[in-house]
Amino acid sequence: MTEAKVYTKHHSFRNFVTLLNSDAEQQKKRVLHILQTSKEAKSEIINSVIEGLASTQEHKDFDITPFIADELSKIEDKDVSRYMTHRYRYDVYPKQKKLDNYPPYIQIEPTSVCNYRCVFCYQTDADFTAKSNGHMGAMTLGLFKEIVDQISGKIEFLSLASRGEPLLCKEIDQMLKYCSGKFLGLKLNTNASMLNEEHCHAILSGGVNTVVFSADAATEPLYSQLRVKGSLQKVLDNIKLFQSIRKKHYSQRKIIARVSGVKYGNDQDMDSMVDLWGGLVDQVSFVAYNPWENVYTASLKNINTPCSDLWRRMFVWFDGKVNPCDTDYKSTLSVGTIQQNSVPQLWRSEAYSKIRESHLNNKRGCVNPCQRCTVV
Numbered sequence: 001m002t003e004a005k006v007y008t009k010h011h012s013f014r015n016f017v018t019l020l021n022s023d024a025e026q027q028k029k030r031v032l033h034i035l036q037t038s039k040e041a042k043s044e045i046i047n048s049v050i051e052g053l054a055s056t057q058e059h060k061d062f063d064i065t066p067f068i069a070d071e072l073s074k075i076e077d078k079d080v081s082r083y084m085t086h087r088y089r090y091d092v093y094p095k096q097k098k099l100d101n102y103p104p105y106i107q108i109e110p111t112s113v114c115n116y117r118c119v120f121c122y123q124t125d126a127d128f129t130a131k132s133n134g135h136m137g138a139m140t141l142g143l144f145k146e147i148v149d150q151i152s153g154k155i156e157f158l159s160l161a162s163r164g165e166p167l168l169c170k171e172i173d174q175m176l177k178y179c180s181g182k183f184l185g186l187k188l189n190t191n192a193s194m195l196n197e198e199h200c201h202a203i204l205s206g207g208v209n210t211v212v213f214s215a216d217a218a219t220e221p222l223y224s225q226l227r228v229k230g231s232l233q234k235v236l237d238n239i240k241l242f243q244s245i246r247k248k249h250y251s252q253r254k255i256i257a258r259v260s261g262v263k264y265g266n267d268q269d270m271d272s273m274v275d276l277w278g279g280l281v282d283q284v285s286f287v288a289y290n291p292w293e294n295v296y297t298a299s300l301k302n303i304n305t306p307c308s309d310l311w312r313r314m315f316v317w318f319d320g321k322v323n324p325c326d327t328d329y330k331s332t333l334s335v336g337t338i339q340q341n342s343v344p345q346l347w348r349s350e351a352y353s354k355i356r357e358s359h360l361n362n363k364r365g366c367v368n369p370c371q372r373c374t375v376v
Contacts, residue, residue: 094308105313109162110169161189176206195238216261218276306359
């Protein structure tokens with residue numbers, strides 16, 4: 001068993017540059033004014049939000065970061081209380097190991113198939129991508145609608161992405177349309193290689209609040225060395241198309257576009273990323289590299305800190321299988337299926353509880369593959 005450097009999943013940005021010029025202090029004042037002067041009865045969470053934001057302590061569990069300020073800049077005053085309730089659940093509940101009936105965040109996988117073989121991704125695992133092993137497939141629109149109907153009004157933070165490239169799902173445009181007006185924090189992650197005019201309109205007219213274009217470099221051959229089977233020029237052209245359509249047809253649309261890469265080595269630099277992508281998107285970032293490309297063959301790790309994602313998010317695969325994380329991409333820890341149980345039933349299920357209890361009781365090393373993972 002080896003000592004391992006932990007991967008902090010929450011706020012995993014290594015670098016983050018915003019071009020929206022959102023002022024975190026101004027957004028904090030705005031939020032406090034709205035919440036403190038509201039005549040509506042304040043929930044326990046909202047009272048905690050007010051207390052946390054008003055605190056003068058240097059190190060706080062909850063505050064307005066530049067990232068959150070950007071999101072708030074797109075939120076109307078009438079939705080601030082709703083947004084802050086769910087932002088607090090996402091940021092603070094995992095620290096407190098607190099549960100309510102729904103996860104703060106849910107990731108739905110339109111498809112597990114990907115056209116790339118990025119060097120830092122488990123798509124390089126031939127056992128995972130072999131069609132005969134049952135891990136590859138696409139979600140039906142019907143199943144997607146059933147999940148959205150369950151969580152709409154209960155969960156505000158939702159990602160359409162996980163193990164595969166969402167734009168490879170044939171029904172992705174209809175999925176985005178069905179989400180319109182239902183969430184305050186719907187994010188779509190895509191490598192942008194399949195982005196076309198129809199997809200651009202679907203993203204910009206649907207329910208997406210943040211679209212993240214995954215790109216790890218601003219030059220070739222580095223881009224295609226990291227994003228194997230990818231082409232920087234093709235992705236650049238596609239994002240230019242998106243920006244052109246956005247400016248021409250959706251200039252008033254309150255959506256955030258981000259280019260985000262995985263900081264995998266020393267050859268990547270932020271300045272070149274901002275120089276190339278900064279004129280096309282609102283944010284540019286690097287996230288820390290998480291060594292998850294094959295957790296099942298990794299060495300055992302001497303980590304006893306509980307994984308915060310057990311209290312933060314739930315993953316729903318294309319076939320309805322529910323998993324606590326996507327580092328466990330072969331679903332060793334699956335807690336059931338969405339077809340047989342509701343989201344609240346799965347979130348507070350005995351299977352989920354046993355995993356959480358193991359982590360809390362310093363028995364993470366007894367759980368496979370948590371014993372080989374570095375995420376906390």
